[in-house]
Amino acid sequence: MRAVTFQGKESVRVETVADPKLEKPTDAIVAVRAAGLCGSDLHVYHERERGLDTGTVMGHEFVGEIIETGSAVTSLHRGDRVVSPFTTSCGSCSFCRDGLTARCVAGQLFGWVERGAGLQGAQAEYVRVPLAASTLVRLPEAIGNEAGVLLGDVLPTGWFCAEMAAAHAGGLWVVIGCGPVGLCAVLAARAQGAGKLLAVDPVPERLALAERFGAEPIDPTRVDVRAAVRDLSDGRGADAVLELVGSADAGRLAYDLVRPGGTISVVGVHNEDRFAFSPAEAYDKNLTYRTGRCPARAKIDALLPQALRWSEQIEAILSHRVPLEEAPAAYDAFARRAGNCTKFLFVP
Amino acid sequence: MRAVTFQGKESVRVETVADPKLEKPTDAIVAVRAAGLCGSDLHVYHERERGLDTGTVMGHEFVGEIIETGSAVTSLHRGDRVVSPFTTSCGSCSFCRDGLTARCVAGQLFGWVERGAGLQGAQAEYVRVPLAASTLVRLPEAIGNEAGVLLGDVLPTGWFCAEMAAAHAGGLWVVIGCGPVGLCAVLAARAQGAGKLLAVDPVPERLALAERFGAEPIDPTRVDVRAAVRDLSDGRGADAVLELVGSADAGRLAYDLVRPGGTISVVGVHNEDRFAFSPAEAYDKNLTYRTGRCPARAKIDALLPQALRWSEQIEAILSHRVPLEEAPAAYDAFARRAGNCTKFLFVP
Numbered sequence: 032m033r034a035v036t037f038q039g040k041e042s043v044r045v046e047t048v049a050d051p052k053l054e055k056p057t058d059a060i061v062a063v064r065a066a067g068l069c070g071s072d073l074h075v076y077h078e079r080e081r082g083l084d085t086g087t088v089m090g091h092e093f094v095g096e097i098i099e100t101g102s103a104v105t106s107l108h109r110g111d112r113v114v115s116p117f118t119t120s121c122g123s124c125s126f127c128r129d130g131l132t133a134r135c136v137a138g139q140l141f142g143w144v145e146r147g148a149g150l151q152g153a154q155a156e157y158v159r160v161p162l163a164a165s166t167l168v169r170l171p172e173a174i175g176n177e178a179g180v181l182l183g184d185v186l187p188t189g190w191f192c193a194e195m196a197a198a199h200a201g202g203l204w205v206v207i208g209c210g211p212v213g214l215c216a217v218l219a220a221r222a223q224g225a226g227k228l229l230a231v232d233p234v235p236e237r238l239a240l241a242e243r244f245g246a247e248p249i250d251p252t253r254v255d256v257r258a259a260v261r262d263l264s265d266g267r268g269a270d271a272v273l274e275l276v277g278s279a280d281a282g283r284l285a286y287d288l289v290r291p292g293g294t295i296s297v298v299g300v301h302n303e304d305r306f307a308f309s310p311a312e313a314y315d316k317n318l319t320y321r322t323g324r325c326p327a328r329a330k331i332d333a334l335l336p337q338a339l340r341w342s343e344q345i346e347a348i349l350s351h352r353v354p355l356e357e358a359p360a361a362y363d364a365f366a367r368r369a370g371n372c373t374k375f376l377f378v379p
Numbered sequence: 380m381r382a383v384t385f386q387g388k389e390s391v392r393v394e395t396v397a398d399p400k401l402e403k404p405t406d407a408i409v410a411v412r413a414a415g416l417c418g419s420d421l422h423v424y425h426e427r428e429r430g431l432d433t434g435t436v437m438g439h440e441f442v443g444e445i446i447e448t449g450s451a452v453t454s455l456h457r458g459d460r461v462v463s464p465f466t467t468s469c470g471s472c473s474f475c476r477d478g479l480t481a482r483c484v485a486g487q488l489f490g491w492v493e494r495g496a497g498l499q500g501a502q503a504e505y506v507r508v509p510l511a512a513s514t515l516v517r518l519p520e521a522i523g524n525e526a527g528v529l530l531g532d533v534l535p536t537g538w539f540c541a542e543m544a545a546a547h548a549g550g551l552w553v554v555i556g557c558g559p560v561g562l563c564a565v566l567a568a569r570a571q572g573a574g575k576l577l578a579v580d581p582v583p584e585r586l587a588l589a590e591r592f593g594a595e596p597i598d599p600t601r602v603d604v605r606a607a608v609r610d611l612s613d614g615r616g617a618d619a620v621l622e623l624v625g626s627a628d629a630g631r632l633a634y635d636l637v638r639p640g641g642t643i644s645v646v647g648v649h650n651e652d653r654f655a656f657s658p659a660e661a662y663d664k665n666l667t668y669r670t671g672r673c674p675a676r677a678k679i680d681a682l683l684p685q686a687l688r689w690s691e692q693i694e695a696i697l698s699h700r701v702p703l704e705e706a707p708a709a710y711d712a713f714a715r716r717a718g719n720c721t722k723f724l725f726v727p
Contacts, residue, residue, distance in 0.1 A: 125615055134639035291482035301658035310649035314670045323665025
């Protein structure tokens with residue numbers, strides 16, 4: 032099959048690799064109909080996250096059609112159209128039972144193979160899905176492949192980020208970073224009870240979408256964000272800050288904006304070796320800091336109605352659809368944020 | 380009056396200073412009947428926290444009798460026996476209204492004077508209490524002066540630390556550090572729904588009290604705490620870790636013990652410049668980290684019944700009662716943890 036493979040720093044290639052095969056009775060093989068290019072793929076691409084084997088098939092967001100199932104997979108059948116969360120999960124360990132499927136003891140992340148061990152990704156014609164029965168979700172007909180791809184990662188992750196701030200319903204919320212996940216966090220914050228909602232991003236197109244989705248836009252290259260939040264809160268600060276960037280600057284901004292007693296919710300993946308604030312600074316603000324990988328599998332069912340309601344917004348987030356063969360150019364454009372790209376979809 | 384004053388690193392003196400006077404109509408003057416020596420006084424004593432003016436009267440835990448009130452203080456009267464939280468609070472700003480009295484916009488910490496500004500402490504015969512009507516709490520007769528002192532800081536702070544972990548009722552909780560606040564956290568964790576409760580401390584006497592208060596004791600000098608928690612949780616980790624030490628080692632231990640999706644609740648005052656774990660490590664555990672200064676004023680009323688119920692335990696925590704004149708020896712003994720001291724009270 033054709034697949035997008037990792038070739039070292041800032042290099043991916045589309046090449047022919049062996050088709051995946053069933054390895055265990057709990058596996059399924061899925062023919063990919065649409066796969067996403069995610070901001071976290073760029074962490075690998077830029078080698079901010081290291082360790083991935085050369086030749087690993089990239090990608091962890093996809094919708095597809097089941098073409099083969101292992102003997103233990105009885106609830107799914109050839110021809111079913113399914114979405115996958117970005118990690119697999121067994122559905123029965125204590126973490127899965129608690130709704131923390133992203134920390135399943137048997138779970139694997141798609142597109143992460145290290146020293147020969149791990150799981151190939153979904154930017155390919157086919158993908159092997161372990162623990163298929165507890166991982167995959169059948170898509171209702173009303174939800175297209177494109178919206179479905181967002182249900183695998185971006186939409187639940189934005190939703191999860193807002194959930195971690197839910198103690199502050201009615202308050203002033205700030206979303207830092209309006210990429211696809213940030214835009215979904217804006218939608219989720221609106222749905223989950225943000226009172227006043229601000230969105231911070233330097234990219235005009237992203238900021239315009241955030242505004243269209245219900246946030247008051249702040250361009251940090253033109254406005255002093257700290258002063259703006261101070262003014263809007265009588266000097267108090269933001270009740271909740273949702274940080275979706277994953278940089279030291281964003282971490283420090285979140286700290287400076289949050290009010291004493293407030294919450295910082297972080298789904299941005301940080302690669303710095305230290306926090307942007309000290310333990311004493313956290314103490315001085317009576318801070319609640321929440322972070323982690325979204326348990327997407329545990330959120331998808333509940334988000335199906337939202338995906339329908341937000342079909343227009345999802346359409347707006349998906350800026351580029353390209354064939355798999357154009358992946359190297361897409362990675363390059365996405366890394367440079369060229370051509371007003373918000374979100375690439377690969378259609379194998 | 381006689382008062383314990385700060386004289387630089389590891390030096391306090393009992394000396395005669397001017398009696399405090401009413402400065403504002405909202406002040407009260409309280410004759411101190413019992414004052415506590417707190418672990419956080421040692422941060423100042425060892426100059427781990429810097430900036431305190433030489434000559435500052437130390438101490439922020441006290442019970443006393445009102446001897447004079449400003450003209451605006453109508454709800455309290457001469458002769459009232461009162462406890463004070465360790466910070467003053469106005470009762471009307473947005474933080475006070477939210478129950479976050481420790482972050483009152485007009486609040487001050489007793490025993491902290493820096494460049495001439497601040498509030499003198501309570502290890503003295505008399506203390507001036509600003510914002511008296513909204514700060515002081517009249518003590519019921521059934522609660523003695525000694526239990527009352529614990530209501531000002533230690534008991535609410537332990538309670539608050541447990542509250543920040545309340546999402547994990549029924550789970551495995553670990554208390555790190557069994558000084559007076561840690562022991563109160565053990566009592567509070569039991570009252571607030573810890574399922575299994577472990578207490579970690581290297582001091583045998585403290586650990587014995589923790590066991591008496593309902594925790595399973597772990598001496599980290601004899602047992603591998605990480606392995607013990609792994610074994611007790613089928614490898615999962617602790618649902619909640621309450622950290623009451625304030626050191627890098629304790630911070631790292633808390634991180635290593637907590638399970639994915641768990642909560643670390645910290646009231647220990649940290650003076651390190653960085654966290655004991657990285658943002659990526661926090662992400663990898665889907666961590667909730669909560670910290671801050673206890674809003675003691677907001678907790679005292681609700682804790683009056685607990686103080687009665689726990690009179691025997693409170694008695695056990697208070698190990699030493701000494702006259703004010705013995706303060707220098709008490710600081711020295713407490714700093715060295717000599718003579719099995721858990722908690723000193725000064726009786727002026």
